[in-house]
Amino acid sequence: MLAYVARRLLLAVPTLLAVMTLVFVLVRIVPGDPAQTILGDQASQEALMAMRERLGLNRPLWEQYIDFLRDALSGDWGNSMVTGHPILQEILNVLPYTIDLTVASLIIGALFGIPLGVWSALHRNRLVDYVTRVGSLLGLSFPAFVSAILLLLVFSIELNWFPVISAGDRSSVGEVLENLALPAINLGLIMTAYITRVTRSSMLNVLGEDYIRTAHAKGLPNRAVIWIHALRNALIPVVTVVGLYLGILIGNSVLTEIVFNRPGLGKLIVGALSQRDYTMLQGLMVIYTFIIIIVNLLTDLTYGLIDPRVKYS
Amino acid sequence: MARRPANGQAPAQFALDVRGLTTSFYVGGKWFPAVRDVSFALKRHETLALVGESGCGKSMTAMSIMGLVPKDAGRVKAEAILFEGQDLARASEAKMREVRGDGISMVFQEPMTSLNPVLTIGFQVSEALRHHRGLSRRDAAARALHILDQVKIPSAKSRFNDYPHQFSGGMRQRVMIAMALACQPKILLADEPTTALDVTIQAQILELLRELKRETGMAMIFITHNLGVVAELADRVAVMYAGQIVEIAEVAELFARPTHPYTEALLRSIPRSDRDTAELYTIPGQVPPITRMPPGCKFADRCAYRLDRCQAEEQQLAPLAKAPAHAVRCWRRTEETQPEMVVVDA
Structure with missing residues (x-):
C-alpha cells in the first residue's frame, strides 16, 4: 500500500506541472500589464520599465518559464501584488483554518448523516423518512450565509456561547475549537444533509441485495444485518460522493468564512480575485490542485478500507 | 392426500408439515395469491423436490416457510407450518430468527450475489454459530473451518480470511452450503442451488449435497x-x-x-439424446399472471385433455385409487384408464 501511495504521489507531479504551466500561460495571456497593475495608472514610464525589469517580464518567455518553475519548486512563490507578503506564507497561514473547518464539518456530517440516512432508509415512506428527506433537502438548498447568520444570532448574540468573530488565535486547542464550533456546524449541516441523502439511497439499494436476504436467512438479529452486512456496502457510494464534495467544499466555504470572519482559503481566493492579485491566484491554483490530488488519494485509500475488491495495483 | 390429525402436533415421522400455505402479494391495490393452499409433509431424512416453471411459486413457498417474504409486499397465511412441535405460521419474528439458520437453513440460487462481498467467508460461515450457539470467535472459527473442509473447499485454512470475489462460482456455492449447514439444521431448503453453475460444477454440487445429507441425516426440500x-x-x-x-x-x-397433464407435458419437454426429434417439445401457451387467475383449473387453458367443467370448478389434490401416496389435482386421477396423450399443436 505504501508503494501505491508513493506511486500516486509521483503521478501527482505531472498533474501539478501541467497546472503550473497552465497558470503561467494564463497569466501571460491575460490582457493588461502586470507592472502597470502593480504600480497603478499614475506610474511613470521609467518606473514601469524598472518594474518589468525586476519582474523579468522583458526576458524571453521560456526563460521566464524556467525561472517560474525553479522558484516555485524552491518555495519562492513570489509576493502578493496587493500586500507584498510572500504568497506561500500567506497561504500556509490560512491553510490550517481551512483544514480544521473541512475536517470538522466532515466529521459532523458523517456522525449525523450516516445514522440519519440508515434510519430514513429503514423507515422508507414513513413519517421519519419524509421528515428526514425534507430536512436534508432544506439543508442542501438553504444558503450557507443565511444559516450562518441564524447560527450567529442564536448562539453568539442571544445565548452568547460562542464568539461572533471566529478569527481568534490558535494558541490553545480550546480556543481553536471555540472558534471552530459555529462555522463547522454551519458547513456540517450541509455535509449532514448531503451524506444523509446519499446514505439513504445507497442503503435502500443494498437492502434489496441477495446477501441481505442471506443474512436474514441465517437468523441474524436485525442490528447485525444492518450495521454489519448492509452499512459497509452502503458506504462505498457515500465515500465517492463525499470525496467529490470535499474538493468543492474547500473552495466553497468562503461564505461561511466571510460571515464568521474567519480566515481560510476560500476567503483568500475571493480576495485575490476581487483585487486582481494575479500572483496570489497563481499560488492558490497550484495549492488547490494539490489539495484535490490529496483528497482523491485519501478517497481511494478509504475505498480500500471498506471494499476488499479494491486492489492497490 | 390422507388427512392428518389436526391437533397441532406433527406426527413424529415428519420433519416439516405445511398445511394450507397461501402467500399473497399486493399488486395494483389488491392482494393476489402467488402460492395458494399448498400442503405437504416432509418426512425426516427425506428429499422432496419442488418442481415447476419460473414463477410457479416454488421459491416463494420456501421463502414463506423461512418467514423471509418481505412484510411490506407480501402476506403469508397458513393453517399451520409445523416444525419440531412449533407452528411457524404463528411464530413471532424473534422466534423465526431463532429457527432460521439453526433448525431450518436455506441455500439460494445465486452464489455470485448471495455472499456479502465485504466480509470474509470465514466470518460469514462462523457468524451463525456465534449467534445461534453463542460460540466464542475462536470456537466458531474452528467449527466453521471444519465445515468448510466438509464441503471440500481446498486448503480451507489458508482461504478462511479470503473474500467471496476470490472464489469461483462453484466454490462460492460450497461456501453458501457451509453457511447453511453451520448449525446442523434439521431441514435444508435448497432453492435452485445449481441453476447458475456450469454443468460439470452442477454435478459436483449435487454430489456434495447428497453426501452431506447422508452424513447429517437432515431432510431437504430441493427446488428446481x-x-x-x-x-x-x-x-x-x-x-x-x-x-x-x-x-x-x-x-x-x-x-x-405422470398423471396431471402438466406433469406429463413437463416430462415430455425434457430434451433426450436417445430419441430422434427435430424439435423440442414445448408446452403451448403461458402461465396465467397472478392478477388474472382463472376460477377453475389453472392449467386448463394449455391442457390437451380439457373438459368444460375444468374451467368452471377447481379440482382438489386427491390420491389415486391405486396409489394412495400419489396425489393429483385433476379429474384424470379418477379415470380407470388414461387416454393416450394427444399432442396439441401450439
Whole structure:
C-alpha cells in the first residue's frame, strides 16, 4: 500500500506541472500589464520599465518559464501584488483554518448523516423518512450565509456561547475549537444533509441485495444485518460522493468564512480575485490542485478500507 | 392426500408439515395469491423436490416457510407450518430468527450475489454459530473451518480470511452450503442451488449435497425446474403450477405414471439424446399472471385433455385409487384408464 501511495504521489507531479504551466500561460495571456497593475495608472514610464525589469517580464518567455518553475519548486512563490507578503506564507497561514473547518464539518456530517440516512432508509415512506428527506433537502438548498447568520444570532448574540468573530488565535486547542464550533456546524449541516441523502439511497439499494436476504436467512438479529452486512456496502457510494464534495467544499466555504470572519482559503481566493492579485491566484491554483490530488488519494485509500475488491495495483 | 390429525402436533415421522400455505402479494391495490393452499409433509431424512416453471411459486413457498417474504409486499397465511412441535405460521419474528439458520437453513440460487462481498467467508460461515450457539470467535472459527473442509473447499485454512470475489462460482456455492449447514439444521431448503453453475460444477454440487445429507441425516426440500436433477436426487416430487401443487408422488411413481397433464407435458419437454426429434417439445401457451387467475383449473387453458367443467370448478389434490401416496389435482386421477396423450399443436 505504501508503494501505491508513493506511486500516486509521483503521478501527482505531472498533474501539478501541467497546472503550473497552465497558470503561467494564463497569466501571460491575460490582457493588461502586470507592472502597470502593480504600480497603478499614475506610474511613470521609467518606473514601469524598472518594474518589468525586476519582474523579468522583458526576458524571453521560456526563460521566464524556467525561472517560474525553479522558484516555485524552491518555495519562492513570489509576493502578493496587493500586500507584498510572500504568497506561500500567506497561504500556509490560512491553510490550517481551512483544514480544521473541512475536517470538522466532515466529521459532523458523517456522525449525523450516516445514522440519519440508515434510519430514513429503514423507515422508507414513513413519517421519519419524509421528515428526514425534507430536512436534508432544506439543508442542501438553504444558503450557507443565511444559516450562518441564524447560527450567529442564536448562539453568539442571544445565548452568547460562542464568539461572533471566529478569527481568534490558535494558541490553545480550546480556543481553536471555540472558534471552530459555529462555522463547522454551519458547513456540517450541509455535509449532514448531503451524506444523509446519499446514505439513504445507497442503503435502500443494498437492502434489496441477495446477501441481505442471506443474512436474514441465517437468523441474524436485525442490528447485525444492518450495521454489519448492509452499512459497509452502503458506504462505498457515500465515500465517492463525499470525496467529490470535499474538493468543492474547500473552495466553497468562503461564505461561511466571510460571515464568521474567519480566515481560510476560500476567503483568500475571493480576495485575490476581487483585487486582481494575479500572483496570489497563481499560488492558490497550484495549492488547490494539490489539495484535490490529496483528497482523491485519501478517497481511494478509504475505498480500500471498506471494499476488499479494491486492489492497490 | 390422507388427512392428518389436526391437533397441532406433527406426527413424529415428519420433519416439516405445511398445511394450507397461501402467500399473497399486493399488486395494483389488491392482494393476489402467488402460492395458494399448498400442503405437504416432509418426512425426516427425506428429499422432496419442488418442481415447476419460473414463477410457479416454488421459491416463494420456501421463502414463506423461512418467514423471509418481505412484510411490506407480501402476506403469508397458513393453517399451520409445523416444525419440531412449533407452528411457524404463528411464530413471532424473534422466534423465526431463532429457527432460521439453526433448525431450518436455506441455500439460494445465486452464489455470485448471495455472499456479502465485504466480509470474509470465514466470518460469514462462523457468524451463525456465534449467534445461534453463542460460540466464542475462536470456537466458531474452528467449527466453521471444519465445515468448510466438509464441503471440500481446498486448503480451507489458508482461504478462511479470503473474500467471496476470490472464489469461483462453484466454490462460492460450497461456501453458501457451509453457511447453511453451520448449525446442523434439521431441514435444508435448497432453492435452485445449481441453476447458475456450469454443468460439470452442477454435478459436483449435487454430489456434495447428497453426501452431506447422508452424513447429517437432515431432510431437504430441493427446488428446481430441472427434472434430470429430480430423478437423481429426490425421494418424492411435488409439481407446482400457478402457485398450487398439482401432483405429488414418490419419484419413481411420478416418472412412471405422470398423471396431471402438466406433469406429463413437463416430462415430455425434457430434451433426450436417445430419441430422434427435430424439435423440442414445448408446452403451448403461458402461465396465467397472478392478477388474472382463472376460477377453475389453472392449467386448463394449455391442457390437451380439457373438459368444460375444468374451467368452471377447481379440482382438489386427491390420491389415486391405486396409489394412495400419489396425489393429483385433476379429474384424470379418477379415470380407470388414461387416454393416450394427444399432442396439441401450439
